[in-house]
Amino acid sequence: MPANVLDGVDAAKLIDGVAIAKQVRAAVAREVEALKARGVTPGLTVVLVGDDPASTVYVRSKEKACIEAGMNGQTIRLPADTPQADLLALIDKLNADPTVHGILVQMPPPKHIDPQAVILRIAAEKDVDGFHPVNVGRIWIGEKSGFAPCTPAGVMVMLESAGCRVQGANAVVLGRSTIVGKPMTSLLVNASATVTVCHSKTKDLAAVTRGADILIAAIGKPEFVKADMVKPGAVVIDVGINRVDDPSQKKGYRIVGDVAFDAVKNVASKISPVPGGVGPMTIAMLLKNTVRAAAQGMK
Ligand code: GUN
Numbered sequence: 141m142p143a144n145v146l147d148g149v150d151a152a153k154l155i156d157g158v159a160i161a162k163q164v165r166a167a168v169a170r171e172v173e174a175l176k177a178r179g180v181t182p183g184l185t186v187v188l189v190g191d192d193p194a195s196t197v198y199v200r201s202k203e204k205a206c207i208e209a210g211m212n213g214q215t216i217r218l219p220a221d222t223p224q225a226d227l228l229a230l231i232d233k234l235n236a237d238p239t240v241h242g243i244l245v246q247m248p249p250p251k252h253i254d255p256q257a258v259i260l261r262i263a264a265e266k267d268v269d270g271f272h273p274v275n276v277g278r279i280w281i282g283e284k285s286g287f288a289p290c291t292p293a294g295v296m297v298m299l300e301s302a303g304c305r306v307q308g309a310n311a312v313v314l315g316r317s318t319i320v321g322k323p324m325t326s327l328l329v330n331a332s333a334t335v336t337v338c339h340s341k342t343k344d345l346a347a348v349t350r351g352a353d354i355l356i357a358a359i360g361k362p363e364f365v366k367a368d369m370v371k372p373g374a375v376v377i378d379v380g381i382n383r384v385d386d387p388s389q390k391k392g393y394r395i396v397g398d399v400a401f402d403a404v405k406n407v408a409s410k411i412s413p414v415p416g417g418v419g420p421m422t423i424a425m426l427l428k429n430t431v432r433a434a435a436q437g438m439k
Pocket of ligand 1: 244246248
């Protein structure tokens with residue numbers, strides 16, 4: 141049995157995504173009760189096209205989390221060869237269904253389906269993934285009615301929960317993906333951080349990351365961030381989920397983040413682990429977005 145990555149880590153240093161997600165989900169469950177008392181049960185419909193094993197697991201956990209929070213959680217499973225037109229017709233139906241407050245089409249879809257066409261078809265008011273360009277725009281201009289993608293929204297809650305002062309901080313976002321890096325930048329700017337986005341083409345990357353009071357690692361490379369890339373006392377949030385071969389494990393692999401945790405934990409003032417960091421926050425934020433979609437639909 142390999143040692144737990146968290147063995148011997150000062151608990152005060154850890155940003156515990158499992159515990160924070162639990163608090164978010166408890167708050168969501170209370171909001172669900174309040175909405176039910178007003179005659180509305182928030183409902184999320186997840187659409188899965190095909191039977192990709194990882195997507196199947198994700199979708200099942202989203203449905204389970206909805207049910208646990210007292211919401212309606214429905215999964216529609218479609219065969220892998222479903223024509224794009226049929227998927228778009230289903231989205232139209234869900235857009236028009238008043239019992240469905242959130243719609244999530246699990247990405248990536250099979251190759252013959254254009255993900256952007258799918259995202260554009262979902263009504264922005266039901267786009268609890270925050271992927272629709274209208275929501276991207278709403279988040280960028282700081283409009284409260286917009287939905288932020290769940291992963292960066294979860295990071296913001298983790299920073300707050302860790303007592304990290306974002307206002308005026310130098311935040312560095314490592315990675316510029318549409319799902320994490322770019323929306324993370326929006327949220328940090330709107331919270332009055334000074335934000336630098338860097339990526340694989342950035343010159344002297346370590347010099348940039350060493351300037352960070354808050355470092356968000358979302359570059360998708362296993363244990364990429366080493367101790368000498370981190371300023372002493374920085375707050376480090378690891379968004380990475382990478383599989384690395386590990387013959388000592390029954391599965392033959394283990395999951396590591398984008399941060400070399402064992403070394404960086406000695407430099408950072410606070411750090412989120414992988415697993416048990418950002419991962420659990422994502423579903424919690426999806427539930428939160430769905431409850432908000434239901435509440436906004438009542439106005
Ligand atoms: N596939 C992996 N993560 C996600 C997510 O957050 N939303 C959707 N729609 N698909 C995903």
